[in-house]
Amino acid sequence: MSGQGAEQSCLHLLDGTRRAQHCFLQVADRCQYLWEYLPGRARNRAQCWIRDLKCRPSQAAACPLRALYKERALVCAAQALRTAAPRPWVERVSWCPIPPSTRFGAADYDDRLVRLLELAFAGYDTDIRPLIRLTRSLPADHRGCRRVSLAALYRLLSVDTAQLMKRALRAELVLFDDVLTTGKHFKCAQARLQEQLGPMSISGCFLARRVLPAKRRGVLGAP
Numbered sequence: 001m002s003g004q005g006a007e008q009s010c011l012h013l014l015d016g017t018r019r020a021q022h023c024f025l026q027v028a029d030r031c032q033y034l035w036e037y038l039p040g041r042a043r044n045r046a047q048c049w050i051r052d053l054k055c056r057p058s059q060a061a062a063c064p065l066r067a068l069y070k071e072r073a074l075v076c077a078a079q080a081l082r083t084a085a086p087r088p089w090v091e092r093v094s095w096c097p098i099p100p101s102t103r104f105g106a107a108d109y110d111d112r113l114v115r116l117l118e119l120a121f122a123g124y125d126t127d128i129r130p131l132i133r134l135t136r137s138l139p140a141d142h143r144g145c146r147r148v149s150l151a152a153l154y155r156l157l158s159v160d161t162a163q164l165m166k167r168a169l170r171a172e173l174v175l176f177d178d179v180l181t182t183g184k185h186f187k188c189a190q191a192r193l194q195e196q197l198g199p200m201s202i203s204g205c206f207l208a209r210r211v212l213p214a215k216r217r218g219v220l221g222a223p
Contacts, residue, residue: 009034009080014180014209021212024150024183031186031204034084036211037179046080049073050208053116053178058108074112077178077207078119085205087124094127094170096193098177098185099157103134113176127170129163132189147184154188159196172201180206 014022014031025031035046052066052073060067097113117128135156138148148156175189190202 009084011084011205018209022180022183022209024187026187029183029186029190029204031180031183031206031209033180033206033209034080035208037208038211038213045076046208049077050178053077053112053207056108057110070112074116075119078116081116081120081207085120090121091125092170093172093174094129095121095174095176096129096131096189098175098189099130099132099134101134101139102137104130106137108137113178116178117176127167129166131160131163131173132192133158133160150184150188153184154191157188157192159192161196164196169197169200172203173197175202175204176206177204178207180204180209 011032011034014025014029014033016027019025019027019029019031022031035050037047037050050073052069055066055070060070095117097117100110100113102108102110114128114130117126121128135158138153138156173193175186177185180186186204190204193202194200
């Protein structure tokens with residue numbers, strides 16, 4: 001994580017050089033992140049938290065120790081996000097978690113992102129709504145060798161109109177996820193929402209962004 005400790009929590013704006021490592025993002029996309037995540041062996045506490053957060057509910061149910069680690073990771077990540085995100089900004093925007101790879105209502109559906117946001121901003125005047133749904137479960141990108149295409153993922157996302165109609169959205173909508181990889185899920189969710197909302201400002205906030213090893217980077221000299 002480029003020397004960053006998990007205790008050093010501040011939101012970083014994704015600049016143009018780093019954006020190039022997330023191939024689906026565009027110049028106009030505004031994304032923020034807490035940490036940098038290098039795939040492979042966990043190198044510090046924040047990477048361990050990301051790994052434990054991604055433990056599937058069925059795995060946590062089968063192993064009390066993994067369930068404990070997952071809950072601890074959720075609490076620690078929520079505390080870090082609360083420290084990093086200025087309260088006036090948190091209360092000025094609407095928050096929408098990007099849906100997991102398992103559709104809502106399925107046995108292994110994971111509500112960790114909603115829970116994390118609710119815990120991070122407990123006591124705040126927040127608007128947290130799961131506006132986007134997945135119509136069919138998919139293999140998680142980080143587990144499978146064949147990734148779903150941008151077009152296929154877009155077709156499988158829908159806007160939850162019941163959530164949307166609860167009340168008016170705030171001036172900006174923030175899509176929230178644990179790890180920014182290619183930016184595919186962010187762009188598909190953003191596009192689906194803009195179909196409904198028009199030219200509303202939709203930005204991204206992530207616990208971590210994936211950093212590619214030097215040999216896999218698409219831009220020479222990217223950090």
